[in-house]
Amino acid sequence: MREAEKVFIGYLAEHNLRWTNQRKELLHLFLKMEKHLTIDDFYQIVQRKNDRIGYATVYRTLKLICKSGLAREVDFGEGKVRFEHKYAHEHHDHLVCTQCGKLIEIKSPEIERLQNKLAEEHCFEPTWHKMQIFGNCGECRK
Amino acid sequence: MREAEKVFIGYLAEHNLRWTNQRKELLHLFLKMEKHLTIDDFYQIVQRKNDRIGYATVYRTLKLICKSGLAREVDFGEGKVRFEHKYAHEHHDHLVCTQCGKLIEIKSPEIERLQNKLAEEHCFEPTWHKMQIFGNCGECRK
DNA sequence: AAATTAAATGAAGATGATTTTCATTATCAA
DNA sequence: TTGATAATGAAAATCATCTTCATTTAATTT
Ligand SMILES: [Mn+2]
Ligand SMILES: [Mn+2]
Ligand SMILES: [Zn+2]
Ligand SMILES: [Zn+2]
Numbered sequence: 001m002r003e004a005e006k007v008f009i010g011y012l013a014e015h016n017l018r019w020t021n022q023r024k025e026l027l028h029l030f031l032k033m034e035k036h037l038t039i040d041d042f043y044q045i046v047q048r049k050n051d052r053i054g055y056a057t058v059y060r061t062l063k064l065i066c067k068s069g070l071a072r073e074v075d076f077g078e079g080k081v082r083f084e085h086k087y088a089h090e091h092h093d094h095l096v097c098t099q100c101g102k103l104i105e106i107k108s109p110e111i112e113r114l115q116n117k118l119a120e121e122h123c124f125e126p127t128w129h130k131m132q133i134f135g136n137c138g139e140c141r142k
Numbered sequence: 143m144r145e146a147e148k149v150f151i152g153y154l155a156e157h158n159l160r161w162t163n164q165r166k167e168l169l170h171l172f173l174k175m176e177k178h179l180t181i182d183d184f185y186q187i188v189q190r191k192n193d194r195i196g197y198a199t200v201y202r203t204l205k206l207i208c209k210s211g212l213a214r215e216v217d218f219g220e221g222k223v224r225f226e227h228k229y230a231h232e233h234h235d236h237l238v239c240t241q242c243g244k245l246i247e248i249k250s251p252e253i254e255r256l257q258n259k260l261a262e263e264h265c266f267e268p269t270w271h272k273m274q275i276f277g278n279c280g281e282c283r284k
Numbered sequence: 285a286a287a288t289t290a291a292a293t294g295a296a297g298a299t300g301a302t303t304t305t306c307a308t309t310a311t312c313a314a
Numbered sequence: 315t316t317g318a319t320a321a322t323g324a325a326a327a328t329c330a331t332c333t334t335c336a337t338t339t340a341a342t343t344t
Contacts, residue, residue, distance in 0.1 A: 018291060018340050039330085054294035059331080077217055077272075079302090080330060095266045104264050111260075114253050115275055122246050123280030124237045130219075131273045133257055138265030160311050160320060181301080196323035201302075221331090222301055 004031055004070055004087045011068035022053050026061040027070075036074060036082040036103050076103075076132060093130075097137035104137065146173055146212055146229045153210035164195050168203040169212075178216060178224040178245055218245075218274060235272075239279035246279065 008027055012019055029046060037045075043058045062083050065071045070087040076096050095104040111131070119126040150169055154161055171188060179187075185200045204225050207213045212229040218238050237246040253273070261268040 016291080020292060020340070022293070052294090056294060056296095056332085057292080060292085075217075075219055095261060095264055095268075097266075098269070104266065106260055106264070108256060108260055111253055111256050114250060114256070115273075118248055118250055118253075119237060119275055119277065122237055122248070123283070124239075124246065124275070124277055125283050126237075126275045126277040127240070128277075129273070129275040131257075131271070133261055133266070133268045133271040135261065135266055135268040135270075141265070141267050158320080162311070162321060164322070194323090198303090198323060198325095199321080202321085 007070060007087060008065065008068045011064075017064075022057050023061055023064070025050060026053070026058060027065065030062070030065060030071070030083075031085075034085065036084045038080050038082050040080075042083070075130075094132050095137070096132055096134045097140055098134050099136055099140035102137045102139070106133075149229060150207065150210045150212060153206075159206075164199050165203055165206070167192060167195070168200060169207065172204070172207060172213070172225075173227075176227065178226045180222050180224050182222070184225070217272075236274050237279070238274055238276045239282055240276050241278055241282035244279045244281070248275075 005027065008023075009019055011017075012023075026046065029049065030042070033042070033045070035041075039055075039059055039062060042062065043055055046053050046058055062071065066073060066083070066086075070085070071083050072086045073081045074084055074094070075081050076094070090107065092105040092107045095106055097103075115129055116126060147169065150165075151161055153159075154165075168188065171191065172184070175184070175187070177183075181197075181201055181204060184204065185197055188195055188200055204213065208215060208225070208228075212227070213225050214228045215223045216226055216236070217223050218236070232249065234247040234249050237248055239245075257271060258268060
């Protein structure tokens with residue numbers, strides 16, 4: 001936690017940005033939530049704690065947390081982006097239940113290896129990828 | 143060509159929809175374009191042929207072509223959707239050049255197999271998936 | 285401890301892709 | 315040909331995202 005905060009404060013310092021009350025409160029709230037949240041999801045949560053923080057600040061702070069390397073945006077094709085933790089979280093992809101919305105995090109070094117091989121075969125230099133499998137989760141199949 | 147048209151007309155018939163001049167013209171234009179087009183891309187092309195066809199009709203017809211099974215939507219995270227042929231085209235994924243926008247179609251039965259295995263391990267029943275690798279194409283690496 | 289400088293905030297509005305509305309026109313079966 | 319109903323096109327609505335701007339706040343300098 002403190003570690004993540006240091007990363008964020010470091011990023012601010014490097015970019016001549018300020019460590020404000022809003023940013024502190026929003027960062028701590030974000031770090032507590034181990035979920036895939038939309039901006040609005042997060043704004044709702046923030047509201048309950050402190051309704052003096054505006055939507056624009058929540059929006060800008062989430063973007064900033066991403067830039068600092070603590071979070072990343074994920075797009076499940078819902079028409080709005082979600083944010084997830086990146087700090088101390090290994091790269092992973094997702095299974096997405098189209099019934100209940102459940103997100104299951106998956107890792108497959110074999111697939112990653114094959115992806116790189118595939119890219120190489122096309123003289124393509126990969127920088128990142130997105131892999132999502134949509135379907136029905138264990139609960140929803142029943 | 144004719145085969146695809148039959149599929150589309152069949153879909154219309156099954157749903158009490160009509161085979162109009164606009165739909166005929168749009169379908170034929172779409173079938174001719176072997177590209178990944180946004181709605182607006184396609185609208186621009188349509189305009190040059192026949193500027194009496196409105197944007198809404200182009201929009202609705204592309205959706206309809208998808209529903210009929212001849213096309214599918216693909217989202218490369220650009221903030222707008224693209225459409226690609228699906229009829230007589232095997233499933234494939236994409237390499238996306240973030241410099242020049244080039245799209246390279248890829249197939250990997252091994253990856254698909256591993257994806258299914260992964261899903262199964264999580265009691266997950268997959269229906270479809272999305273895999274995109276972003277980076278620099280052979281041209282842009284130079 | 286002021287004063288200074290520049291970034292941050294929040295309310296409101298702009299943007300832009302997508303989707304819908306509605307009056308008019310076209311299709312098609314009887 | 316007619317009647318019922320679907321399709322069309324212009325315009326407006328929607329909605330997530332992003333920006334603007336007047337005001338406040340943080341950080342630095344006297
Ligand atoms: Mn995740
Ligand atoms: Mn393709
Ligand atoms: Zn589920
Ligand atoms: Zn390229």
